[in-house]
Structure formats: structure tokens, C-alpha cells
Amino acid sequence: MLINNLKSKIQNRDACVAIIGLGYVGLPLAIRFSQEDYSVTGFDIDEEKVKLLNIGKSYIKHINTDDITAMSANGFKATSDFSKIAEVDVIIICVPTPLGVHNEPDLSFIHGTLENIKPYLKENQLLVLESTTYPGTTEEILVPFINSIQNQESKIENQKFTLGVNFYLGYSPEREDPGNKNYTTKTIPKVISGVTENCLELTKALYDQIVDQTVSVSSPKVAEMTKILENIHRAVNIGLVNELKMVADKMDIDIYEVITAAATKPFGFTPYYPGPGLGGHCIPIDPFYLTWKAKEIGMNTRFIELAGEINTAMPHYVVQKVGEALNSVGKAIKGSKILVLGLAYKKNVDDLRESPSLELMDILLDKGAKVEYSDPFFKTIPRTRKHQFELKSIKLNNDLLRSADLIILATDHDDFDYGLIQKEGKLIVDTRGRFNNSEKVVKA
Amino acid sequence: MLINNLKSKIQNRDACVAIIGLGYVGLPLAIRFSQEDYSVTGFDIDEEKVKLLNIGKSYIKHINTDDITAMSANGFKATSDFSKIAEVDVIIICVPTPLGVHNEPDLSFIHGTLENIKPYLKENQLLVLESTTYPGTTEEILVPFINSIQNQESKIENQKFTLGVNFYLGYSPEREDPGNKNYTTKTIPKVISGVTENCLELTKALYDQIVDQTVSVSSPKVAEMTKILENIHRAVNIGLVNELKMVADKMDIDIYEVITAAATKPFGFTPYYPGPGLGGHCIPIDPFYLTWKAKEIGMNTRFIELAGEINTAMPHYVVQKVGEALNSVGKAIKGSKILVLGLAYKKNVDDLRESPSLELMDILLDKGAKVEYSDPFFKTIPRTRKHQFELKSIKLNNDLLRSADLIILATDHDDFDYGLIQKEGKLIVDTRGRFNNSEKVVKA
Numbered sequence: 001m002l003i004n005n006l007k008s009k010i011q012n013r014d015a016c017v018a019i020i021g022l023g024y025v026g027l028p029l030a031i032r033f034s035q036e037d038y039s040v041t042g043f044d045i046d047e048e049k050v051k052l053l054n055i056g057k058s059y060i061k062h063i064n065t066d067d068i069t070a071m072s073a074n075g076f077k078a079t080s081d082f083s084k085i086a087e088v089d090v091i092i093i094c095v096p097t098p099l100g101v102h103n104e105p106d107l108s109f110i111h112g113t114l115e116n117i118k119p120y121l122k123e124n125q126l127l128v129l130e131s132t133t134y135p136g137t138t139e140e141i142l143v144p145f146i147n148s149i150q151n152q153e154s155k156i157e158n159q160k161f162t163l164g165v166n167f168y169l170g171y172s173p174e175r176e177d178p179g180n181k182n183y184t185t186k187t188i189p190k191v192i193s194g195v196t197e198n199c200l201e202l203t204k205a206l207y208d209q210i211v212d213q214t215v216s217v218s219s220p221k222v223a224e225m226t227k228i229l230e231n232i233h234r235a236v237n238i239g240l241v242n243e244l245k246m247v248a249d250k251m252d253i254d255i256y257e258v259i260t261a262a263a264t265k266p267f268g269f270t271p272y273y274p275g276p277g278l279g280g281h282c283i284p285i286d287p288f289y290l291t292w293k294a295k296e297i298g299m300n301t302r303f304i305e306l307a308g309e310i311n312t313a314m315p316h317y318v319v320q321k322v323g324e325a326l327n328s329v330g331k332a333i334k335g336s337k338i339l340v341l342g343l344a345y346k347k348n349v350d351d352l353r354e355s356p357s358l359e360l361m362d363i364l365l366d367k368g369a370k371v372e373y374s375d376p377f378f379k380t381i382p383r384t385r386k387h388q389f390e391l392k393s394i395k396l397n398n399d400l401l402r403s404a405d406l407i408i409l410a411t412d413h414d415d416f417d418y419g420l421i422q423k424e425g426k427l428i429v430d431t432r433g434r435f436n437n438s439e440k441v442v443k444a
Numbered sequence: 445m446l447i448n449n450l451k452s453k454i455q456n457r458d459a460c461v462a463i464i465g466l467g468y469v470g471l472p473l474a475i476r477f478s479q480e481d482y483s484v485t486g487f488d489i490d491e492e493k494v495k496l497l498n499i500g501k502s503y504i505k506h507i508n509t510d511d512i513t514a515m516s517a518n519g520f521k522a523t524s525d526f527s528k529i530a531e532v533d534v535i536i537i538c539v540p541t542p543l544g545v546h547n548e549p550d551l552s553f554i555h556g557t558l559e560n561i562k563p564y565l566k567e568n569q570l571l572v573l574e575s576t577t578y579p580g581t582t583e584e585i586l587v588p589f590i591n592s593i594q595n596q597e598s599k600i601e602n603q604k605f606t607l608g609v610n611f612y613l614g615y616s617p618e619r620e621d622p623g624n625k626n627y628t629t630k631t632i633p634k635v636i637s638g639v640t641e642n643c644l645e646l647t648k649a650l651y652d653q654i655v656d657q658t659v660s661v662s663s664p665k666v667a668e669m670t671k672i673l674e675n676i677h678r679a680v681n682i683g684l685v686n687e688l689k690m691v692a693d694k695m696d697i698d699i700y701e702v703i704t705a706a707a708t709k710p711f712g713f714t715p716y717y718p719g720p721g722l723g724g725h726c727i728p729i730d731p732f733y734l735t736w737k738a739k740e741i742g743m744n745t746r747f748i749e750l751a752g753e754i755n756t757a758m759p760h761y762v763v764q765k766v767g768e769a770l771n772s773v774g775k776a777i778k779g780s781k782i783l784v785l786g787l788a789y790k791k792n793v794d795d796l797r798e799s800p801s802l803e804l805m806d807i808l809l810d811k812g813a814k815v816e817y818s819d820p821f822f823k824t825i826p827r828t829r830k831h832q833f834e835l836k837s838i839k840l841n842n843d844l845l846r847s848a849d850l851i852i853l854a855t856d857h858d859d860f861d862y863g864l865i866q867k868e869g870k871l872i873v874d875t876r877g878r879f880n881n882s883e884k885v886v887k888a
Contacts, residue, residue: 135695175709182711189708215708217701225697226705229688230713233681233706240680240747244673247734250741251579253669257661261670262677264633264659265619267626269674270714290691297694302754303684306746 002124002166003198006089010126010205013037015089020113022049022078024281024351025130025174026094027063032185032210034071041088042078045112053078061350061377062179085120090128090206094174096281097131103288103308105134107141114145121149122159126168126202132227132286134293138171138220143195164196170203171220173227179349189213193223231286232304237272238283239307242314245274245443254443256433276410276431276444277314277356279345284311284354315359318408318431321444322364325427326406334368339394339404341421342411343375350377357410358387372404376415398424409434446568446610447642450533454570454649457481459533464557466493466522468725468795469574469618470538471507476629476654478515485532486522489556497522505794505821506623529564534572534650538618540725541575547732547752549578551585558589565593566603570612570646576671576730578737582615582664587639608640614647615664617671623793633657637667675730676748681716682727683751686758689718689887698887700877720854720875720888721758721800723789728755728798759803762852762875765888766808769871770850778812783838783848785865786855787819794821801854802831816848820859842868853878 009015019030020043027042034040044050052059054077056069085091095109110131121127127146129138146161146169161167172192177183190211194200200216207214217223241259248255255274263271278284287304294301323333345355352358357373358381364371373381374394381389394400396417401407401424409421412432421428421435428441435441453459463474464487471486478484488494496503498521500513529535539553554575565571571590573582590605590613605611616636621627634655638644644660651658661667685703692699699718707715722728731748738745767777789799796802801817802825808815817825818838825833838844840861845851845868853865856876865879866872872885879885 135692135697177711180711188710191705191708213708215705217705218698221695221697222701222705225692225695225702229702229706230709232684232688233713236680236684236747237677240676243745243747244676247738247741247743247745248579248669250743251665251669251737253579253665254662257666258669258673261635261659261661261666262673264635264657265674266632267621267624269677293695294691297691299691299694301687301691302750303680303687303747306750310746 003168003202006124006126006168007202007205009089010202010209013209015039015206016041016087017090017092018043018085018088020044020091020093020117021095021109021131022046022053023094023096024060024178025176026092027053027058027060028176028185029092029094029130029174030076031063031067031071034074034076036210037074038209040071040074040076041084042076043080043082043085044078045080045116047080050078050080060178082116083120085117086122088125090126091117091121092128092130094130097133097285097289098281099285099288104292105289107133107137110137110141114142118145118149121146121161121167123161123166126170126199126206128170128172128203128206130172130174132173132231132282132289133224134289135221135225135228136293137224138169138193138195142169164194164198168194168196168199168202170194170199170206171223172203172207173223175227175230178351179346186210187212189215191215191217191223191226193217193220195220225290228286228290231282232290232301234272235278235283235287235311236303236307237270238275238278239310241272241274243310246317249443254433254437256443273433274431275314275356276318276360276408278311279353279355279357280351281353284308315356315363318360318410318429318444319363319367321442322406322408322429325429325442329427331405332368333364336369336405337403338364338369338371339400339407340364340371340373341375341396341407341409341416342413343373343378343381344411344413347411347413348415352378352382352384355411358384358389360408360410361389362387374416375411376413396420401425447612447646450568450570450612451646451649453533454646454653457653459483459650460485460531461534462487462529462532462536464488464535464537464561465539465553465575466490466497467538467540468504468622469620470536471497471502471504472620472629473536473538473574473618474520475507475511475515478518478520480654481518482653484515484518484520485528486520487524487526487529488522489524489560491524494522494524504622526560527564529561530566532569534570535561535565536572536574538574541577541729541733542725543729543732548736549733551577551581554581554585558586562589562593565590565605565611567605567610570614570643570650572614572616572647572650574616574618576617576675576726576733577668578733579665579669579672580737581668582613582637582639586613608638608642612638612640612643612646614638614643614650615667616647616651617667619671619674622795623790630654631656633659635659635661635667635670637661637664639664669734672730672734675726676734676745678716679722679727679731679755680747680751681714682719682722683754685716685718687754690761693887698877698881700887717877718875719758719800720762720804720852722755723797723799723801724795725797728752759800759807762804762854762873762888763807763811765886766850766852766873769873769886773871775849776812777808780813780849781847782808782813782815783844783851784808784815784817785819785840785851785853785860786857787817787822787825788855788857791855791857792859796822796826796828799855802828802833804852804854805833806831818860819855820857840865845869
């Protein structure tokens with residue numbers, strides 16, 4: 001009855017938990033397990049993150065340093081030494097799953113993790129994947145991986161795993177929403193699955209300790225598809241309002257007024273808002289995992305592709321509006337001083353992942369604009385895979401606002417003084433519907 | 445101060461109200477005004493409806509005869525005599541706005557109504573359109589119509605109208621949801637607009653008497669677009685899950701399990717469910733009003749067209765699943781006895797408008813199936829513009845269920861005995877996710 005031993009350990013908080021990948025998903029999860037008195041070890045290949053955590057510092061704005069120090073006081077250690085995997089009972093993988101340049105799934109972080117932990121896996125461990133991925137990943141990649149582990153590949157003697165008997169595998173998609181003040185890791189219901197009944201039982205026993213509600217589904221691929229559906233839903237609904245924004249604009253209708261009015265319908269309608277493009281790690285990326293997988297079975301995901309096409313075109317649409325606005329006062333984009341407000345992909349967070357602001361700035365610079373930006377969350381712009389800027393955030397004041405030929409509101413942080421901007425700005429291109437209608441405001 | 449006279453009349457319940465079009469929208473509205481002690485006259489070109497109402501009978505299942513008799517007791521009269529328009533203060537148009545055969549707006553009922561009332565319009569009346577239509581209809585059709593009325597066209601002397609001065613025009617989209625038990629005409633917030641400020645003021649004064657909340661918007665076209673957006677949102681979200689249903693099916697994933705799991709996310713996701721196609725008067729039709737109008741300004745509405753394409757294909761997808769299921773037991777569609785459960789376009793209503801069940805039955809008959817149906821709301825099938833069947837509803841029993849080669853659940857009325865159907869049916873094609881997974885159940 002190996003399963004009962006592990007289950008008791010989990011339920012009695014005697015289990016040691018390893019969290020691999022200490023980013024937006026793994027770090028809050030580590031904190032949550034630590035809060036419930038589990039012995040938690042955090043793994044990351046980024047030595048800088050390991051170092052910061054071990055001196056009690058947070059590198060994510062919405063995660064408090066207090067939570068890190070409390071976790072450290074409770075025994076948490078971060079490490080990049082994967083041999084310590086041999087010392088834990090539960091391993092949770094929270095590594096990124098980005099897209100390759102051809103919009104294909106990039107599972108290199110998952111594969112890298114599996115290679116790193118392979119020599120140190122041992123009997124009676126529970127391994128759970130939390131990374132968002134296409135339906136079938138757990139069954140098609142992780143199951144064969146576990147089944148392939150033989151004695152010669154392990155640094156621990158006599159290892160041969162039988163899933164559900166002496167090794168357990170689950171999939172539970174992360175549902176983190178950075179900056180959401182209404183829901184936390186604890187209060188967001190968690191979808192769980194296992195490759196066998198025993199695997200599900202243990203996965204459920206584990207998450208039942210740290211979240212208020214677990215939702216069991218019948219297989220890992222159902223859990224994988226669940227997370228993808230959640231993000232497809234958002235990507236398509238945002239694509240839809242972005243398309244309708246352009247139609248409404250041509251009809252001289254303010255789409256924000258329309259959405260606000262429609263949102264008074266108490267059933268059958270949920271408001272989504274347009275913007276300068278999609279950002280964040282989930283919405284622009286995850287849907288294409290399904291698109292890629294669907295091709296394998298000869299199916300198309302046309303809504304996803306249409307949403308991708310329209311959302312990707314948004315920064316260009318904004319630039320077109322910028323060009324028209326400047327033209328109306330006899331100026332070209334080239335040589336104009338353009339101030340971009342907000343770099344983060346959504347308001348009030350310090351998260352730059354896939355932010356359309358960067359794309360916007362790249363296009364404007366390419367067209368010869370003199371681009372400046374202001375974002376209280378980014379004093380400078382960290383280098384990303386696609387973009388590199390040598391700019392510093394500018395603090396807004398009357399003179400600065402007056403000196404810009406055009407101001408683009410890209411991300412509507414609450415910190416901005418909208419009254420001042422509307423008063424002092426010469427021309428404003430508003431991609432968030434935040435400014436009052438006036439002659440100098442162009443909605444885009 | 446003509447406006448103040450009319451406003452007082454409205455607020456004091458002294459205004460006489462005409463409702464034109466006594467269907468799913470106009471009839472509940474007439475009842476609602478009557479409940480607030482207005483003198484209400486109902487107009488319809490359908491003499492049968494006029495006759496039934498005048499003997500206190502309802503022809504819509506979810507509208508109680510009690511409400512009709514109470515309204516009659518309160519002075520309500522139905523008529524097809526439009527000369528009586530000269531006797532009222534307020535005229536509300538609730539006529540259908542269907543699509544033509546090329547998916548173009550068919551405003552013939554609105555035009556017909558305007559011609560009918562034209563000779564009897566008089567100063568100091570308020571005219572409100574409630575029919576769903578494309579943005580611009582009120583300004584482009586009703587405003588010129590009112591402005592065109594001169595003395596010689598009116599049977600009343602010296603008529604010449606100036607909008608907002610001696611005649612008032614508003615647009616307020618209906619939001620009726622037949623069968624919705626949580627919301628009524630009174631409790632659903634009502635979007636209102638007027639072509640001038642006075643027009644809006646009177647329209648607001650009017651609806652404030654009969655609904656809990658009015659929502660003023662800046663122009664009729666914003667109000668028109670609001671209603672269209674609400675229905676585009678539904679059409680696209682249903683199209684999306686219908687597409688994902690087909691992808692999931694190929695991956696051997698139950699889309700209903702996925703949607704149920706995703707719906708546990710407390711933010712950022714709203715569940716929509718797949719089905720055998722779109723039905724009802726709004727969702728399959730209204731979005732194309734925007735598509736048509738958008739073409740005028742060189743714009744495309746690609747989400748709407750994609751949703752239309754996928755939703756329209758659904759009955760054919762169901763038939764394909766029927767063919768595969770029958771084939772698996774060595775039978776062809778031709779000659780097989782197929783029982784269709786549910787004719788209405790949604791459950792628990794007696795509404796057949798645009799129901800995909802009819803399309804489904806047509807395709808099956810065309811392929812040579814022996815089709816029967818059961819629907820507690822339709823003993824026979826009323827002739828529609830597109831379909832004509834000589835069939836009678838069959839009462840379900842063990843023998844009947846056993847005798848069918850295949851049963852299609854098209855509309856999941858609560859009245860059906862699902863346990864019995866699952867027990868006795870040989871093969872079930874389930875388009876609503878209502879049956880438990882088993883070998884004889886095929887999800888479609």
C-alpha cells in the first residue's frame with residue numbers, strides 16, 4: 001500500500017514538496033505550500049532568482065517580500081541543484097511553455113526539466129505538471145518518460161516505475177491571474193487529473209491541502225483542454241471586440257459606450273474590452289497549442305487563427321490611427337515626438353511578457369518617431385527575446401505632456417493622472433477608452 | 445412646452461400607448477404597460493392574433509392567459525385598424541426584422557408599419573422602435589420618414605413635424621428572453637436613446653414607468669449597436685464551442701466535461717454550450733444586420749461570418765454523426781427509423797423560429813430516413829417559411845424507444861425521461877451533452 005504511505009505523508013504535512021520553475025506560477029505555489037507547513041524546496045535554472053529568494057527578496061511586484069521571508073523562516077530553500085529532487089515526495093513542474101517562431105509549442109523547458117530530474121526520481125514520488133500545454137502532453141510525453149526510466153538511467157539503484165503503483169503522475173493547470181485582487185492561489189478552484197485512479201487520488205489529496213476547491217476531471221487531456229479553453233475563450237472574445245471596434249469606429253460609434261450599455265444585460269452577455277493587442281504569457285500563446293495539435297488530426301481551429309490575426313494586427317491599427325491624427329495637424333510620424341504611456345501588458349502590473357506596447361514602440365521607432373515612454377513599473381525596459389530599447393521611463397509633468405506631439409495611452413495604469421494628461425496633451429490616441437471624448441482624443 | 449404636456453401625461457399614466465406587433469416582444473410589453481394602468485391598444489396585421497387576444501387568449505406558451513384577461517379587464521383592445529393610431533400618445537413598434545434569402549436585412553415589416561401609421565400620426569406623439577436592426581436605421585429611415593410627412597399625406601390637417609419640437613422619436617432595443625425564469629420585462633434593464641435630447645427625455649420618462657432601470661445612451665445608433673453586440677457575442681461564442689466540440693471529439697475528449705471544468709474558474713470565463721445549430725429569432729439573424737451594414741463602409745465582420753458558417757454547418761455535422769453511428773451497426777440512414785427528440789430551438793419553450801431540428805429532419809428525410817419526432821410543445825409542426833412536415837408528435841414509451849434504429853436528442857426539454865431513453869434506446873446521438881457516456885451514446 002505505497003499509495004497510502006504517500007497519501008498520509010501529504011495529508012499530515014510530512015511530505016517534502018519541490019516546485020520547479022519559480023516564476024509567476026511556481027512562486028505563489030511555493031508560498032502557498034509553505035503557508036500550510038510543508039517543507040518546500042524551490043528549483044530554478046536561473047541562479048539570480050535562486051539568490052534573491054535565498055536572501056528573502058521578491059522579484060515579482062505583486063508578490064510581497066513578507067511572504068518570501070515568512071517562507072524562508074519556515075524552511076524554504078531555493079536551489080538550482082536538481083540532485084535534491086531525490087529528497088522530496090512531491091514534484092510540481094511550473095515551467096514556461098512559450099511558442100516557437102512558427103507558433104509551434106516550445107516544450108523545451110519541460111524537456112529540460114525532465115532531463116534534469118531524471119537521475120533523481122525515485123519510487124513513491126508524485127509528479128504533477130502545471131504548465132499550460134496541448135491536450136495529450138501528459139499522456140504522450142510524461143508517461144513514456146516515466147515508463148522509460150530504468151536502473152541504468154537513475155543514480156538511485158533499482159529504479160523501475162509502474163505508474164499508479166510505485167510512481168504517480170498528475171496534471172493540474174495553473175490558473176494564476178497576476179494582480180487579481182479578488183482571487184488568490186487558495187481561493188481559485190483547481191482542476192486536477194491523474195493518469196491512473198491512484199494518481200488522481202494523490203493529486204487530489206495534495207491540492208486539497210492548499211486550495212479551497214479541487215475539481216477532478218476524468219483524464220489529463222481533459223484538464224489540459226480545460227486550461228486551453230479558458231484562454232481561447234478570452235483570446236477570441238478580445239479578438240471579436242477588436243474587430244468590432246474597427247467597424248464601430250468607421251460608423252462613428254464609440255465601442256466603449258456600446259460595451260458598457262450591453263454589459264447592463266444581466267444574462268447572456270459578458271463584457272470584453274478592446275486594446276492595442278494581446279499581452280501576457282497566456283492569452284496570446286496558449287490557444288496556438290491547440291491549433292498545432294489539431295493539425296495532427298487534420299482539424300482547423302479557425303476562431304483561434306482569426307483571433308490571432310486580428311489581435312496581432314492591433315498595434316498596426318494603433319499606429320495607423322497615430323499617423324492619421326498627426327496628419328490632421330500637418331505632421332508626419334517621422335520626427336514627431338510620441339509619448340507612450342504604459343509598457344506592461346495590463347494595468348497595474350509589472351509584467352512585460354508579450355506586451356503590445358513594445359511592438360507599438362518598435363513600429364513607431366522604425367517609422368522615425370522620437371519615442372519616449374512613461375511607466376511607473378518600469379524605470380528601464382528589460383531586454384526581451386523580441387525587443388531591445390535603450391530608454392528610461394519619464395516622469396509625467398505639464399511641460400513634458402505639452403512637449404509631446406502625440407500621446408498614446410497603451411496601458412491604463414491607475415497611477416496616471418488622466419485629468420492632467422487630457423488637459424495638457426496636444427493629441428491623444430486612446431487604446432483603452434479611458435479619456436473623455438473630445439477633439440484631441442482619438443480612440444484606437 | 446409641448447414636451448412637458450406629453451411628459452406629464454406619460455408620468456401620470458394618462459398617456460394612451462399603442463404597441464404595434466403583438467408577438468414575443470410586443471405582447472409582454474403591452475401587458476407591462478397595462479399593469480401600470482396605461483390605456484393600451486395592441487396593433488397587429490394578423491387578424492387571428494387580434495381575435496384571440498380580444499377573447500382573452502394567449503398564443504404564446506410562456507405568456508399566461510391570466511395576464512391577457514387582466515389586461516383586457518384593464519381596457520386593452522387589440523385591433524388591425526391603424527386609424528386608431530390617431531387616438532394615442534405613444535407608439536411602440538415591435539415588428540420582426542428577419543433576414544432575406546441572401547442574408548440581407550428585411551425591414552419590410554418596419555416599412556409596412558410606417559406606411560400603415562403614416563396617415564394617422566399627429567403632433568405631440570412619441571414614436572419608439574424596439575425592433576433589432578443595424579446601426580443607423582433610426583437616423584437613416586425613421587427620421588427622413590417623419591420629416592417627409594406633410595399635410596397632404598396626413599388624414600389629420602396641418603401636420604408638419606419637427607423632431608424634438610412637436611414630434612418625438614426614440615430607439616430602445618427589446619431584450620426579451622422567452623422562458624427565462626430569473627428576469628422579466630420589468631427587471632431587465634432597458635437601453636434607451638432619442639434622436640434629440642427632448643426625444644431621449646420622453647423615451648426615458650416612458651420606460652422609467654415600466655422597467656426598474658433605464659440605460660441612456662448618446663444616440664440611436666449606439667443603442668442599435670448595443671443590441672447587435674449582445675447577439676453577436678452569443679453567436680460567436682456558440683460558434684466557437686461548436687468548432688471546439690468537433691476538434692475535441694476527434695481527440696476523444698468530451699467537450700461538455702471540459703466546459704463544466706472551465707466554468708469553475710471564477711473570473712475571465714463564461715460557459716457557452718454547443719448544440720445542433722443556432723435557433724431563435726435573434727442569434728442566427730441579428731449579427732448579419734451588422735455584416736450587411738459594414739459592407740457599406742468597406743468593412744468585414746469576419747467573426748460573425750465564421751460563426752455563421754460553423755453554426756450553419758452543425759445540422760450537417762449531426763447527420764454525419766448519425767450516419768457513422770448507424771454504419772457502426774451495419775445500417776444506412778436510408779430506410780432507418782430515426783426518432784428526433786425536441787423541435788423547439790431551445791429547451792422548455794414552444795418556439796420553433798429558426799430551429800435547427802427542422803433543418804436536421806429535412807436533411808434526414810432527404811437521405812431517405814423514416815423520421816418521427818417527439819416534442820411536448822408541438823403536437824404537429826406548424827408550417828414555416830422554409831419547412832413543411834406532415835408529422836405528429838409521438839408520445840414516448842418503451843416500445844417506441846426500442847423500435848427506433850437511432851434517437852437524436854436535438855432539444856433537451858426537461859420533460860423527457862432521460863433515464864428511460866438511455867435504457868431503451870438502441871443508439872443515441874446526443875447534441876446537448878445530456879446523456880451519460882456509454883457505448884450506445886454518440887456525442888454530436
